[in-house]
Amino acid sequence: MSDAKATLPATPPPGAAADWTIPQAWSDYTPAEHAMWDRLFERQSAMLPGRVVPAFLDGLDVLRMSKPGIPDFGELSERLTGLTGWKVVAVPGLVPDDVFFRHLANRTFVAGRFIRRPDQIDYLEEPDVFHDVFGHVPLLANPVFADYMQAYGAGGLRSLELGAMHRLARLYWYTVEFGLIRDGDALRIYGAGIASSHGESLFALDDPSPNRIGFDLQRVMRTRYRIDDYQQTYFVIDSFEALLRETLDTDFAPLYRALDTAPDIATDAIVEGDRIFHRGCQAHALAGKPA
Ligand code: HBI
Numbered sequence: 413m414s415d416a417k418a419t420l421p422a423t424p425p426p427g428a429a430a431d432w433t434i435p436q437a438w439s440d441y442t443p444a445e446h447a448m449w450d451r452l453f454e455r456q457s458a459m460l461p462g463r464v465v466p467a468f469l470d471g472l473d474v475l476r477m478s479k480p481g482i483p484d485f486g487e488l489s490e491r492l493t494g495l496t497g498w499k500v501v502a503v504p505g506l507v508p509d510d511v512f513f514r515h516l517a518n519r520t521f522v523a524g525r526f527i528r529r530p531d532q533i534d535y536l537e538e539p540d541v542f543h544d545v546f547g548h549v550p551l552l553a554n555p556v557f558a559d560y561m562q563a564y565g566a567g568g569l570r571s572l573e574l575g576a577m578h579r580l581a582r583l584y585w586y587t588v589e590f591g592l593i594r595d596g597d598a599l600r601i602y603g604a605g606i607a608s609s610h611g612e613s614l615f616a617l618d619d620p621s622p623n624r625i626g627f628d629l630q631r632v633m634r635t636r637y638r639i640d641d642y643q644q645t646y647f648v649i650d651s652f653e654a655l656l657r658e659t660l661d662t663d664f665a666p667l668y669r670a671l672d673t674a675p676d677i678a679t680d681a682i683v684e685g686d687r688i689f690h691r692g693c694q695a696h697a698l699a700g701k702p703a
């Protein structure tokens with residue numbers, strides 16, 4: 413399965429505002445829900461130093477995210493707004509693309525309010541508060557990454573008008589969710605889908621299975637992705653500045669037209685022109701056991 417999209421109703425569910433936000437109702441979280449956050453937080457914050465981009469750890473620190481329990485979005489937003497002008501608001505789950513993009517373009521990050529159950533500790537389909545807040549919010553404290561996310565939202569709205577949403581969805585997937593970044597000779601994690609996953613934090617950097625390829629905008633926009641297992645290919649950026657410059661500072665309309673006739677690239681393919689950091693053996697995908 414790849415590029416699959418859940419279909420969502422066009423209007424928000426009962427209890428949600430027109431922009432799909434809901435109150436976080438922080439005082440309604442149970443001790444068990446806070447304990448689940450603490451358990452996930454401890455596991456990830458123990459393994460990420462040396463694996464994640466230093467800006468991510470800086471974000472955890474300046475946002476005081478090691479405070480026990482599920483963060484209060486109001487408190488978190490106060491700190492974040494002071495740093496980069498972003499805020500975090502609660503939503504029931506996935507929201508429609510246009511709603512999602514509009515929030516990003518307004519420097520608002522929408523986060524699931526619910527937390528996974530104990531039997532979902534390693535995998536769940538919808539983004540919960542741990543993925544959204546632990547995974548995404550630390551880098552929103554970084555000024556360059558914060559600008560990238562806003563520009564992404566604006567680009568997303570334009571892509572809808574141009575019928576090219578799938579191109580931008582791939583860019584998001586292979587940067588914001590599953591991106592790697594170069595740090596001298598080493599690779600580090602910056603994607604939220606990796607940073608919030610214990611298994612993928614090991615797999616993405618250390619496993620011989622996946623390809624690790626230098627980021628190229630057109631290459632990424634042509635590449636399919638998997639939503640049901642670890643990625644078969646990760647793309648490596650040189651810096652957040654380079655990412656911002658190479659992507660969202662450019663007019664995508666001519667690019668979309670050029671890509672109209674270009675075939676999609678499979679999730680595991682290596683193609684001409686790839687800057688290969690590691691050629692994956694794909695043993696994990698070939699074994700066919702989802703993570
Ligand atoms: N909704 N809550 C939520 N979180 C997302 O990450 C999200 C979404 N709706 C749409 C969406 N992402 C995608 O369109 C983007 O990944 C491109």
Ligand code: FE
Binds near residue numbers: 539543544589
């Ligand atoms: Fe995410």
